[in-house]
Amino acid sequence: MSEPNKRRYYVNDKAQELREMFGRTGNGPLAGIIVADFARVLAGPMATMMLADLGATVIKVESPGGDDTRSWTPPKRGEDATYYLSINRNKVDIVLDFRDAEDLALARELARRADVLVENFKPGGLKKYGLDYDTVAESNPTVVYSSVTGFGSHNPMPGYDLLVQGLSGFMSITGSPDGEPQRAGVAIFDVMTGLHTTIGILAALQHRSNTGEGQKVDTNLLSSALSGLANQTSAYVAGGVVPKRMGNAHPSVYPYQPFETGEGELIIACGNGTQFAVLAEACGHPEWTTDPRFAKAGDRNANREEFQPLLLEALSHRSAQEWYEVLSAAGMPCAPINTIEQGVQYAERIGLEPVVEVGDAARTIPTVRNPITLSKSPVSYDLAPPALGQDDEAVRRWLSESWD
Incomplete structure (x- = not known):
C-alpha cells in the first residue's frame, strides 16, 4: 500500500471519532470523509450538503458575518432564512476570521486534515491566505480540492445565477414568443453546478481510492449552464440553429x-x-x-x-x-x-415522503428529502442546519489536538 493510502486509512480512524463526536449516524458511503466547507450561498453549500447526506463529516466555515443566505429573507422559519435552511443540514459550524492570525492558522489546519475542501471564492481569492490548491496540496497531497466559480478559474467575474441565465442564452428561450425573456423561478444553474461539483468530487475520491492521488476539481456556472441546456445548445452547436422562445411548447415534440x-x-x-x-x-x-x-x-x-x-x-x-x-x-x-x-x-400522496425532519427536540427543522435512495448505505438525516458558530468550541478544540 502506498504511503498516501496508509495515511488516509489512519486518518479515517480519527475521522470516525470526529463523526461520532458530532452525532453523525448510519453507514453512508462517505462515512469517515472529512469535508472543509469554505463555500457560501448556493452552489457550494448544495454540493457539501449532498456529501453530508451521504455520510461525510462537513465542517462549515463562516466569516463573522455568516453565510449571505442567512439574511436572504423572506420567507423565514423563526429567525432562520428558509433559503439557508434548504442547503445546510448535516453540517457542523465554526466562525473563522481569516484576518485574524490564530483563526487563519486553524483554517489552514482544517485544510490540512480534510479529505475534501470546497470553496467558491473569486478566482485567486484564497491565495493570500495560503488556502489555494497549490499551497494546501503541499501539506495535504491527497486532498480533493473543489473550486466553484462563475466563469472559470481564470476569470475574476463574480458568478451570480441570474447573470448566467442571461449570458448562457437560457433566458432567450424562456418565456412567451412575443414576451420578454424570463428567468427560471429558481437559481437553476447554481443548483446544477452544485450537483456537477458533487459528481466531480465523488469521481476524484474514487481516483484517490485507486491511486492515492488527490487532485483539483474545477466547476463553473456557465459551463454547467451550457451543458444543462442539452438539446438547446446542441441545436446550435451541432445543427446551426439558434433556438427561440416558444412559451411552454417544445421545439421537437408535439403535443x-x-x-x-x-x-x-x-x-x-x-x-x-x-x-x-x-x-x-x-x-x-x-x-x-x-x-x-x-x-x-x-x-x-x-x-x-x-x-x-x-x-x-x-x-x-x-x-x-x-x-x-x-x-x-x-x-x-x-x-x-x-x-x-x-x-x-x-x-x-404517492408515497415519496418528500419531507424529513432533522435535528433534536431543541431544534427540529423540516427539510426536503435527498432524492438519492441507496439500498445498502442510505443517506442519513442527523443535524439541523447549524446556527452561526454553534460548534465553534468543539471544532477549535479538535483542530488544536494532535492529528498526525
Whole structure:
C-alpha cells in the first residue's frame, strides 16, 4: 500500500471519532470523509450538503458575518432564512476570521486534515491566505480540492445565477414568443453546478481510492449552464440553429405542453406513437392516428398549427381534472399545474415522503428529502442546519489536538 493510502486509512480512524463526536449516524458511503466547507450561498453549500447526506463529516466555515443566505429573507422559519435552511443540514459550524492570525492558522489546519475542501471564492481569492490548491496540496497531497466559480478559474467575474441565465442564452428561450425573456423561478444553474461539483468530487475520491492521488476539481456556472441546456445548445452547436422562445411548447415534440380544457389547463406530454394513439382514442378521434398530417411524430410537429384546434375542441368538453383522471387511467402522461404546496402534497400522496425532519427536540427543522435512495448505505438525516458558530468550541478544540 502506498504511503498516501496508509495515511488516509489512519486518518479515517480519527475521522470516525470526529463523526461520532458530532452525532453523525448510519453507514453512508462517505462515512469517515472529512469535508472543509469554505463555500457560501448556493452552489457550494448544495454540493457539501449532498456529501453530508451521504455520510461525510462537513465542517462549515463562516466569516463573522455568516453565510449571505442567512439574511436572504423572506420567507423565514423563526429567525432562520428558509433559503439557508434548504442547503445546510448535516453540517457542523465554526466562525473563522481569516484576518485574524490564530483563526487563519486553524483554517489552514482544517485544510490540512480534510479529505475534501470546497470553496467558491473569486478566482485567486484564497491565495493570500495560503488556502489555494497549490499551497494546501503541499501539506495535504491527497486532498480533493473543489473550486466553484462563475466563469472559470481564470476569470475574476463574480458568478451570480441570474447573470448566467442571461449570458448562457437560457433566458432567450424562456418565456412567451412575443414576451420578454424570463428567468427560471429558481437559481437553476447554481443548483446544477452544485450537483456537477458533487459528481466531480465523488469521481476524484474514487481516483484517490485507486491511486492515492488527490487532485483539483474545477466547476463553473456557465459551463454547467451550457451543458444543462442539452438539446438547446446542441441545436446550435451541432445543427446551426439558434433556438427561440416558444412559451411552454417544445421545439421537437408535439403535443407536449399545457392545453386549455373546458375548465383549467392540463399538461399533456405525448412522447411517442403509442401515447398519441391513447390520446386520440380518449378524445374520441381514433382517426387522428391514420391522418397523414398527424400519424408520425415529425408530422405532428410540422403540422401542429393544424392539429392544435382539433385537440383544443376535443379537450373543451371536460375540465382539466376530469381529463387528468381519464387520461391517467388510460396510461397517458399528463399533469395539472400545481403550486409548490400542491407539488409537495402530491409527492406525499404517492408515497415519496418528500419531507424529513432533522435535528433534536431543541431544534427540529423540516427539510426536503435527498432524492438519492441507496439500498445498502442510505443517506442519513442527523443535524439541523447549524446556527452561526454553534460548534465553534468543539471544532477549535479538535483542530488544536494532535492529528498526525
